[in-house]
Amino acid sequence: MAQFIMIVVSAVFINNFVVVQFLGICPFLGVSKDFKSALGMGLAVTFVMTLTCLITYPLYALLARFNIEFLEIIVFIFVIAAIVQMIEMALKKFSPSLYNAMGIYLPLITTNCAVLGVAELVIDHGQMASLIGLSSPEMMNMGFAVLYGLFAGLGFTLAIVIMSGMRERVARLPISKHLKGFPIAMILACFIAMAFFVFALI
Amino acid sequence: MNSLLLSSINVSSLLIVIAIVAVLAIVFALLISLVSKLCAVKEDERVSAVSEKLAGANCGGCGFAGCADYAKALVEGRATINDCGATANEQKEEIANILGLPFTATVETFAVVKCAGGSKCKDKFSYVGNKGCTFQTVFAGGSKACADGCLGDGTCADACQNGGIKIVDGVAYTDKALCTSCGACIKKCPKQLIELIPKTAKVYVACSTKCRGKDVMGVCEVGCIGCGLCAKNCPEKAITMVNNLPVIDYEKCSGCLTCVGKCPRKSIKEI
Numbered sequence: 001m002a003q004f005i006m007i008v009v010s011a012v013f014i015n016n017f018v019v020v021q022f023l024g025i026c027p028f029l030g031v032s033k034d035f036k037s038a039l040g041m042g043l044a045v046t047f048v049m050t051l052t053c054l055i056t057y058p059l060y061a062l063l064a065r066f067n068i069e070f071l072e073i074i075v076f077i078f079v080i081a082a083i084v085q086m087i088e089m090a091l092k093k094f095s096p097s098l099y100n101a102m103g104i105y106l107p108l109i110t111t112n113c114a115v116l117g118v119a120e121l122v123i124d125h126g127q128m129a130s131l132i133g134l135s136s137p138e139m140m141n142m143g144f145a146v147l148y149g150l151f152a153g154l155g156f157t158l159a160i161v162i163m164s165g166m167r168e169r170v171a172r173l174p175i176s177k178h179l180k181g182f183p184i185a186m187i188l189a190c191f192i193a194m195a196f197f198v199f200a201l202i
Numbered sequence: 203m204n205s206l207l208l209s210s211i212n213v214s215s216l217l218i219v220i221a222i223v224a225v226l227a228i229v230f231a232l233l234i235s236l237v238s239k240l241c242a243v244k245e246d247e248r249v250s251a252v253s254e255k256l257a258g259a260n261c262g263g264c265g266f267a268g269c270a271d272y273a274k275a276l277v278e279g280r281a282t283i284n285d286c287g288a289t290a291n292e293q294k295e296e297i298a299n300i301l302g303l304p305f306t307a308t309v310e311t312f313a314v315v316k317c318a319g320g321s322k323c324k325d326k327f328s329y330v331g332n333k334g335c336t337f338q339t340v341f342a343g344g345s346k347a348c349a350d351g352c353l354g355d356g357t358c359a360d361a362c363q364n365g366g367i368k369i370v371d372g373v374a375y376t377d378k379a380l381c382t383s384c385g386a387c388i389k390k391c392p393k394q395l396i397e398l399i400p401k402t403a404k405v406y407v408a409c410s411t412k413c414r415g416k417d418v419m420g421v422c423e424v425g426c427i428g429c430g431l432c433a434k435n436c437p438e439k440a441i442t443m444v445n446n447l448p449v450i451d452y453e454k455c456s457g458c459l460t461c462v463g464k465c466p467r468k469s470i471k472e473i
């Protein structure tokens with residue numbers, strides 16, 4: 001249980017993928033204009049991250065057995081692209097309404113570096129042991145990896161939803177023409193990042 | 203750097219690499235093709251044919267989320283061809299042929315703001331608050347003393363995708379060259395001051411007030427007082443007075459500009 005709480009706090013707050021590790025900035029700024037699409041994007045990313053961890057973790061063990069770990073990036077990208085492709089087709093068939101809601105954002109997840117980031121992170125046992133407070137790197141297993149993937153995705157969702165809420169409000173304010181739109185979004189992102197950095201100091 | 207030399211490449215490990223990546227590729231290719239077979243959704247090929255013919259402005263003026271969505275709506279019969287203002291008539295005719303629908307050509311139009319008040323129209327109060335005419339209207343109908351006056355807060359300018367609307371001297375002006383007639387601004391204007399008129403039009407009525415002359419005089423320097431001089435003097439009898447306002451019949455209007463010269467308030471403007 002303590003381990004579970006540690007994973008949640010670490011993945012969602014202390015090492016939030018977007019605002020602390022600065023991964024996946026593109027959808028964070030691009031799809032955060034309104035709350036609904038931000039939430040949809042966040043949940044889609046969460047889903048893809050969890051599935052990616054589920055597949056890449058054993059796949060990396062396979063690569064390590066043949067001593068060809070250097071292929072990890074190619075293979076991981078491959079897996080992510082394939083998963084996104086399949087999810088897109090499955091959504092189109094079984095939930096057209098969700099497919100329409102996510103529309104263009106779904107294929108965009110393929111190139112989201114947060115997804116590759118989490119896949120790369122969970123295979124690094126030493127790093128993971130220190131991140132989620134394991135006593136030794138050997139204790140790292142697939143369950144932790146998938147959980148970390150899930151909560152990293154939820155952390156991404158949290159950040160993008162906060163951002164969309166702030167942007168929706170700021171859009172109604174009389175702000176200077178030169179700050180309107182993207183510049184003010186960067187400033188808001190900076191504030192959110194500062195708030196999240198506090199968790200790292202605890 | 204020795205490891206990069208060709209002679210130092212270990213052939214057997216290279217083969218393992220190629221084999222593993224190839225196996226992965228084949229497995230995923232099979233998976234994807236399997237999923238695509240299982241999840242095959244029949245798509246009407248007319249949708250892509252129609253969206254190719256559309257203007258592709260993605261202006262949203264039709265009320266759908268972009269041209270692709272509109273094309274789908276067209277095929278499914280949820281929209282009509284003339285909902286789109288940006289597509290040229292020849293293209294629309296081709297779309298009608300694809301869908302097997304009858305088509306009547308529309309006159310090419312552009313948007314005009316039917317107000318010229320701005321700083322020439324008095325203020326009821328000075329507004330400080332959220333930017334945008336929609337917000338301002340909530341407070342006693344906005345800051346302008348005229349109930350049908352342009353608030354000049356730029357909600358229409360924000361709605362225009364082509365930057366075709368400028369706020370000059372507190373009132374919005376459209377740019378005929380930039381207007382695609384998408385109608386996005388018309389939907390946004392809380393005062394409903396924007397109207398589409400034919401591109402061939404030479405004049406338009408730059409006032410929307412329905413008040414009588416005396417009430418207008420005290421409020422706005424350029425508001426229509428409903429005197430009817432334009433209607434009396436029009437050689438083509440193209441102008442009729444409705445609700446104290448001139449209405450121009452653009453089919454009859456020859457563009458002689460008599461009304462522009464006769465209007466004592468300069469409410470009728472030349473384009």
